[in-house]
Amino acid sequence: MRVTACVTVPAAPAINASRYPSWLRLLRVTAWVHRFDHNSRAKTDRRSGPLTVHELRDAEHVWLCNAPAEQFGPEIAALQQGRRLPTGSYLHQLAPFMDSSGLLRVGGRLRHSQLDYEAKHQVILPAKGDATRLLVTDHHKKLAHTGAEHVLTHIRQQFWVICGRAAVKRYTRACMVCRKRSARPMPPLIGDLPAFHVGDPAPAFTRVGVYFFGPLAVKRQRKREKIYGCLFACLSTRAVHIELAHSLDAGSFIMAMRRMMARRGKTKLVCSDNGTNLRAGERELRQSLQQWNQAKIADTLSQEGVEWKFNPPAAPHFGGVFERLVRSAKRALSTVLGDRVVDDETLRTAVTEVGALLNGRPLTHVSTDPDHYQP
Structure with a gap:
């Protein structure tokens, strides 16, 4: 069900995502920061022990909510106010909407499809950004450093990256493992042609x-x-x-x-x-x-x-x-x-x-x- 009413987007923590090499490391640090903030305010319900799945999902939700806000701020404000998007926007053809948790999702005509909700309405992410880079890199490593098409197919099961194919190629080319594996020895300099x-x-x-x-x-x-x-x-x-x-x-x-x-x-x-x-x-x-x-x-x-x-x-x-x-x-x-x-x-x-x-x-x-x- 689409929700176009005003929703509250969780505030992003004071964490520089560009400093972290993996998506999981970023989520764990964010979850520890949220636990510390919760324990400093709570008097009885204090959390301890290893991080739970619920805490990691909350940390992921924070970054997925705030990643599109940097590039699509006017579009998100228009959706929250119930106004139409401008025709020149990158999101105009995707018919986006804001769900009840504040995530920007793809609309489309698959509402009555038997697919999972995540596959029917993917979370929209910008082409450039630290969250997109870490997500693409994480899928690339989990798929044993496969090609860009394979990575993009798995990402599309949950996320819709703007200019996805170009974004995936941009970040997978920077993989040092793939660059070393596909490196070719430098050919020797060919001598001059005979007289x-x-x-x-x-x-x-x-x-x-x-x-x-x-x-x-x-x-x-x-x-x-x-x-x-x-x-x-x-x-x-x-x-x-x-x-x-x-x-x-x-x-x-x-x-x-x-x-x-x-x-x-x-x-x-x-x-x-x-x-x-x-x-x-x-x-x-x-x-x-x-x-x-x-x-x-x-x-x-x-x-x-x-x-x-x-x-x-x-x-x-x-x-x-x-x-x-x-x-x-x-x-x-x-x-x-x-x-x-x-x-x-x-x-x-x-x-x-x-x-x-x-x-x-x-x-x-x-x-x-x-x-x-x-x-």
């Missing part, structure tokens, strides 16, 4: 990173064979060229390297990991270049050798430039082919189309402004 990444501009595929991926299954007559993808990523433009290698030996890699250079142009720098096939490929490639020079075919190939840079051992993150493109290529291939085993010609077509797909991706942000340039 061949940000050096002088050069044509595409002048400096490339090479990486093998697979195996990919192909169907040849009645049996399946393994085939591997060799991805060449331009270190300047992030362009991609994918070749198929029939094995992981050095000869197959040399053939893939020669096909790439025949289609994309002369490569001056190759960056790769420490794969054994790539180390052998470097040696065989140098020998092949020497033989080409001895065969006097300088009119078709450059006289300069190919510089090769290997990443440090046990450091796969050094090849993040081309390994990220390998992930995109494998994802596109798995989307196109799925679990199907295709023949050699179909696989070569799919790999070529995946390379074209990666080369057509935007390199910058797609802006919504029509005056901006296209990516």
Whole structure:
């Protein structure tokens, strides 16, 4: 039953709530102060022993009555006088009322509901205040430091905090236990980009990173064979060229390297990991270049050798430039082919189309402004 008549709000004790770390500590101190005040006035009915549940509830009632008075004083005065709230008030949409004990509660349309009275008409609390902070912190600790949504759900069973979700997040973020538990180690400072990444501009595929991926299954007559993808990523433009290698030996890699250079142009720098096939490929490639020079075919190939840079051992993150493109290529291939085993010609077509797909991706942000340039 709603009560809009004038009610007496208990006076707040001379206690600074900001000094207390928990809601229970504040209630116990308030209850001891009230007991001392009662015993100093009473002559016969003196209280002794541990604090009772009734005394703790009276202490809680005092703080719940006085917490909204600091922010909603005009609204409480209007309700006590039977006047309507101003439309600009935070409490206007809650249809608040003052109950017989002086608590400011939410109105609503659940008067005939079978819910508990505390759940139907929650006690209204301001978003900021010591009482709200201690209540949120107390529920957060009782719920084993769970998230803000879980804490807000339990608080709503009895209290209605103005801007409750923001208030709960504000006070739970300050929890040192949660901050220590969710802390992440500071990542080390990443070194400068290599000179061949940000050096002088050069044509595409002048400096490339090479990486093998697979195996990919192909169907040849009645049996399946393994085939591997060799991805060449331009270190300047992030362009991609994918070749198929029939094995992981050095000869197959040399053939893939020669096909790439025949289609994309002369490569001056190759960056790769420490794969054994790539180390052998470097040696065989140098020998092949020497033989080409001895065969006097300088009119078709450059006289300069190919510089090769290997990443440090046990450091796969050094090849993040081309390994990220390998992930995109494998994802596109798995989307196109799925679990199907295709023949050699179909696989070569799919790999070529995946390379074209990666080369057509935007390199910058797609802006919504029509005056901006296209990516």
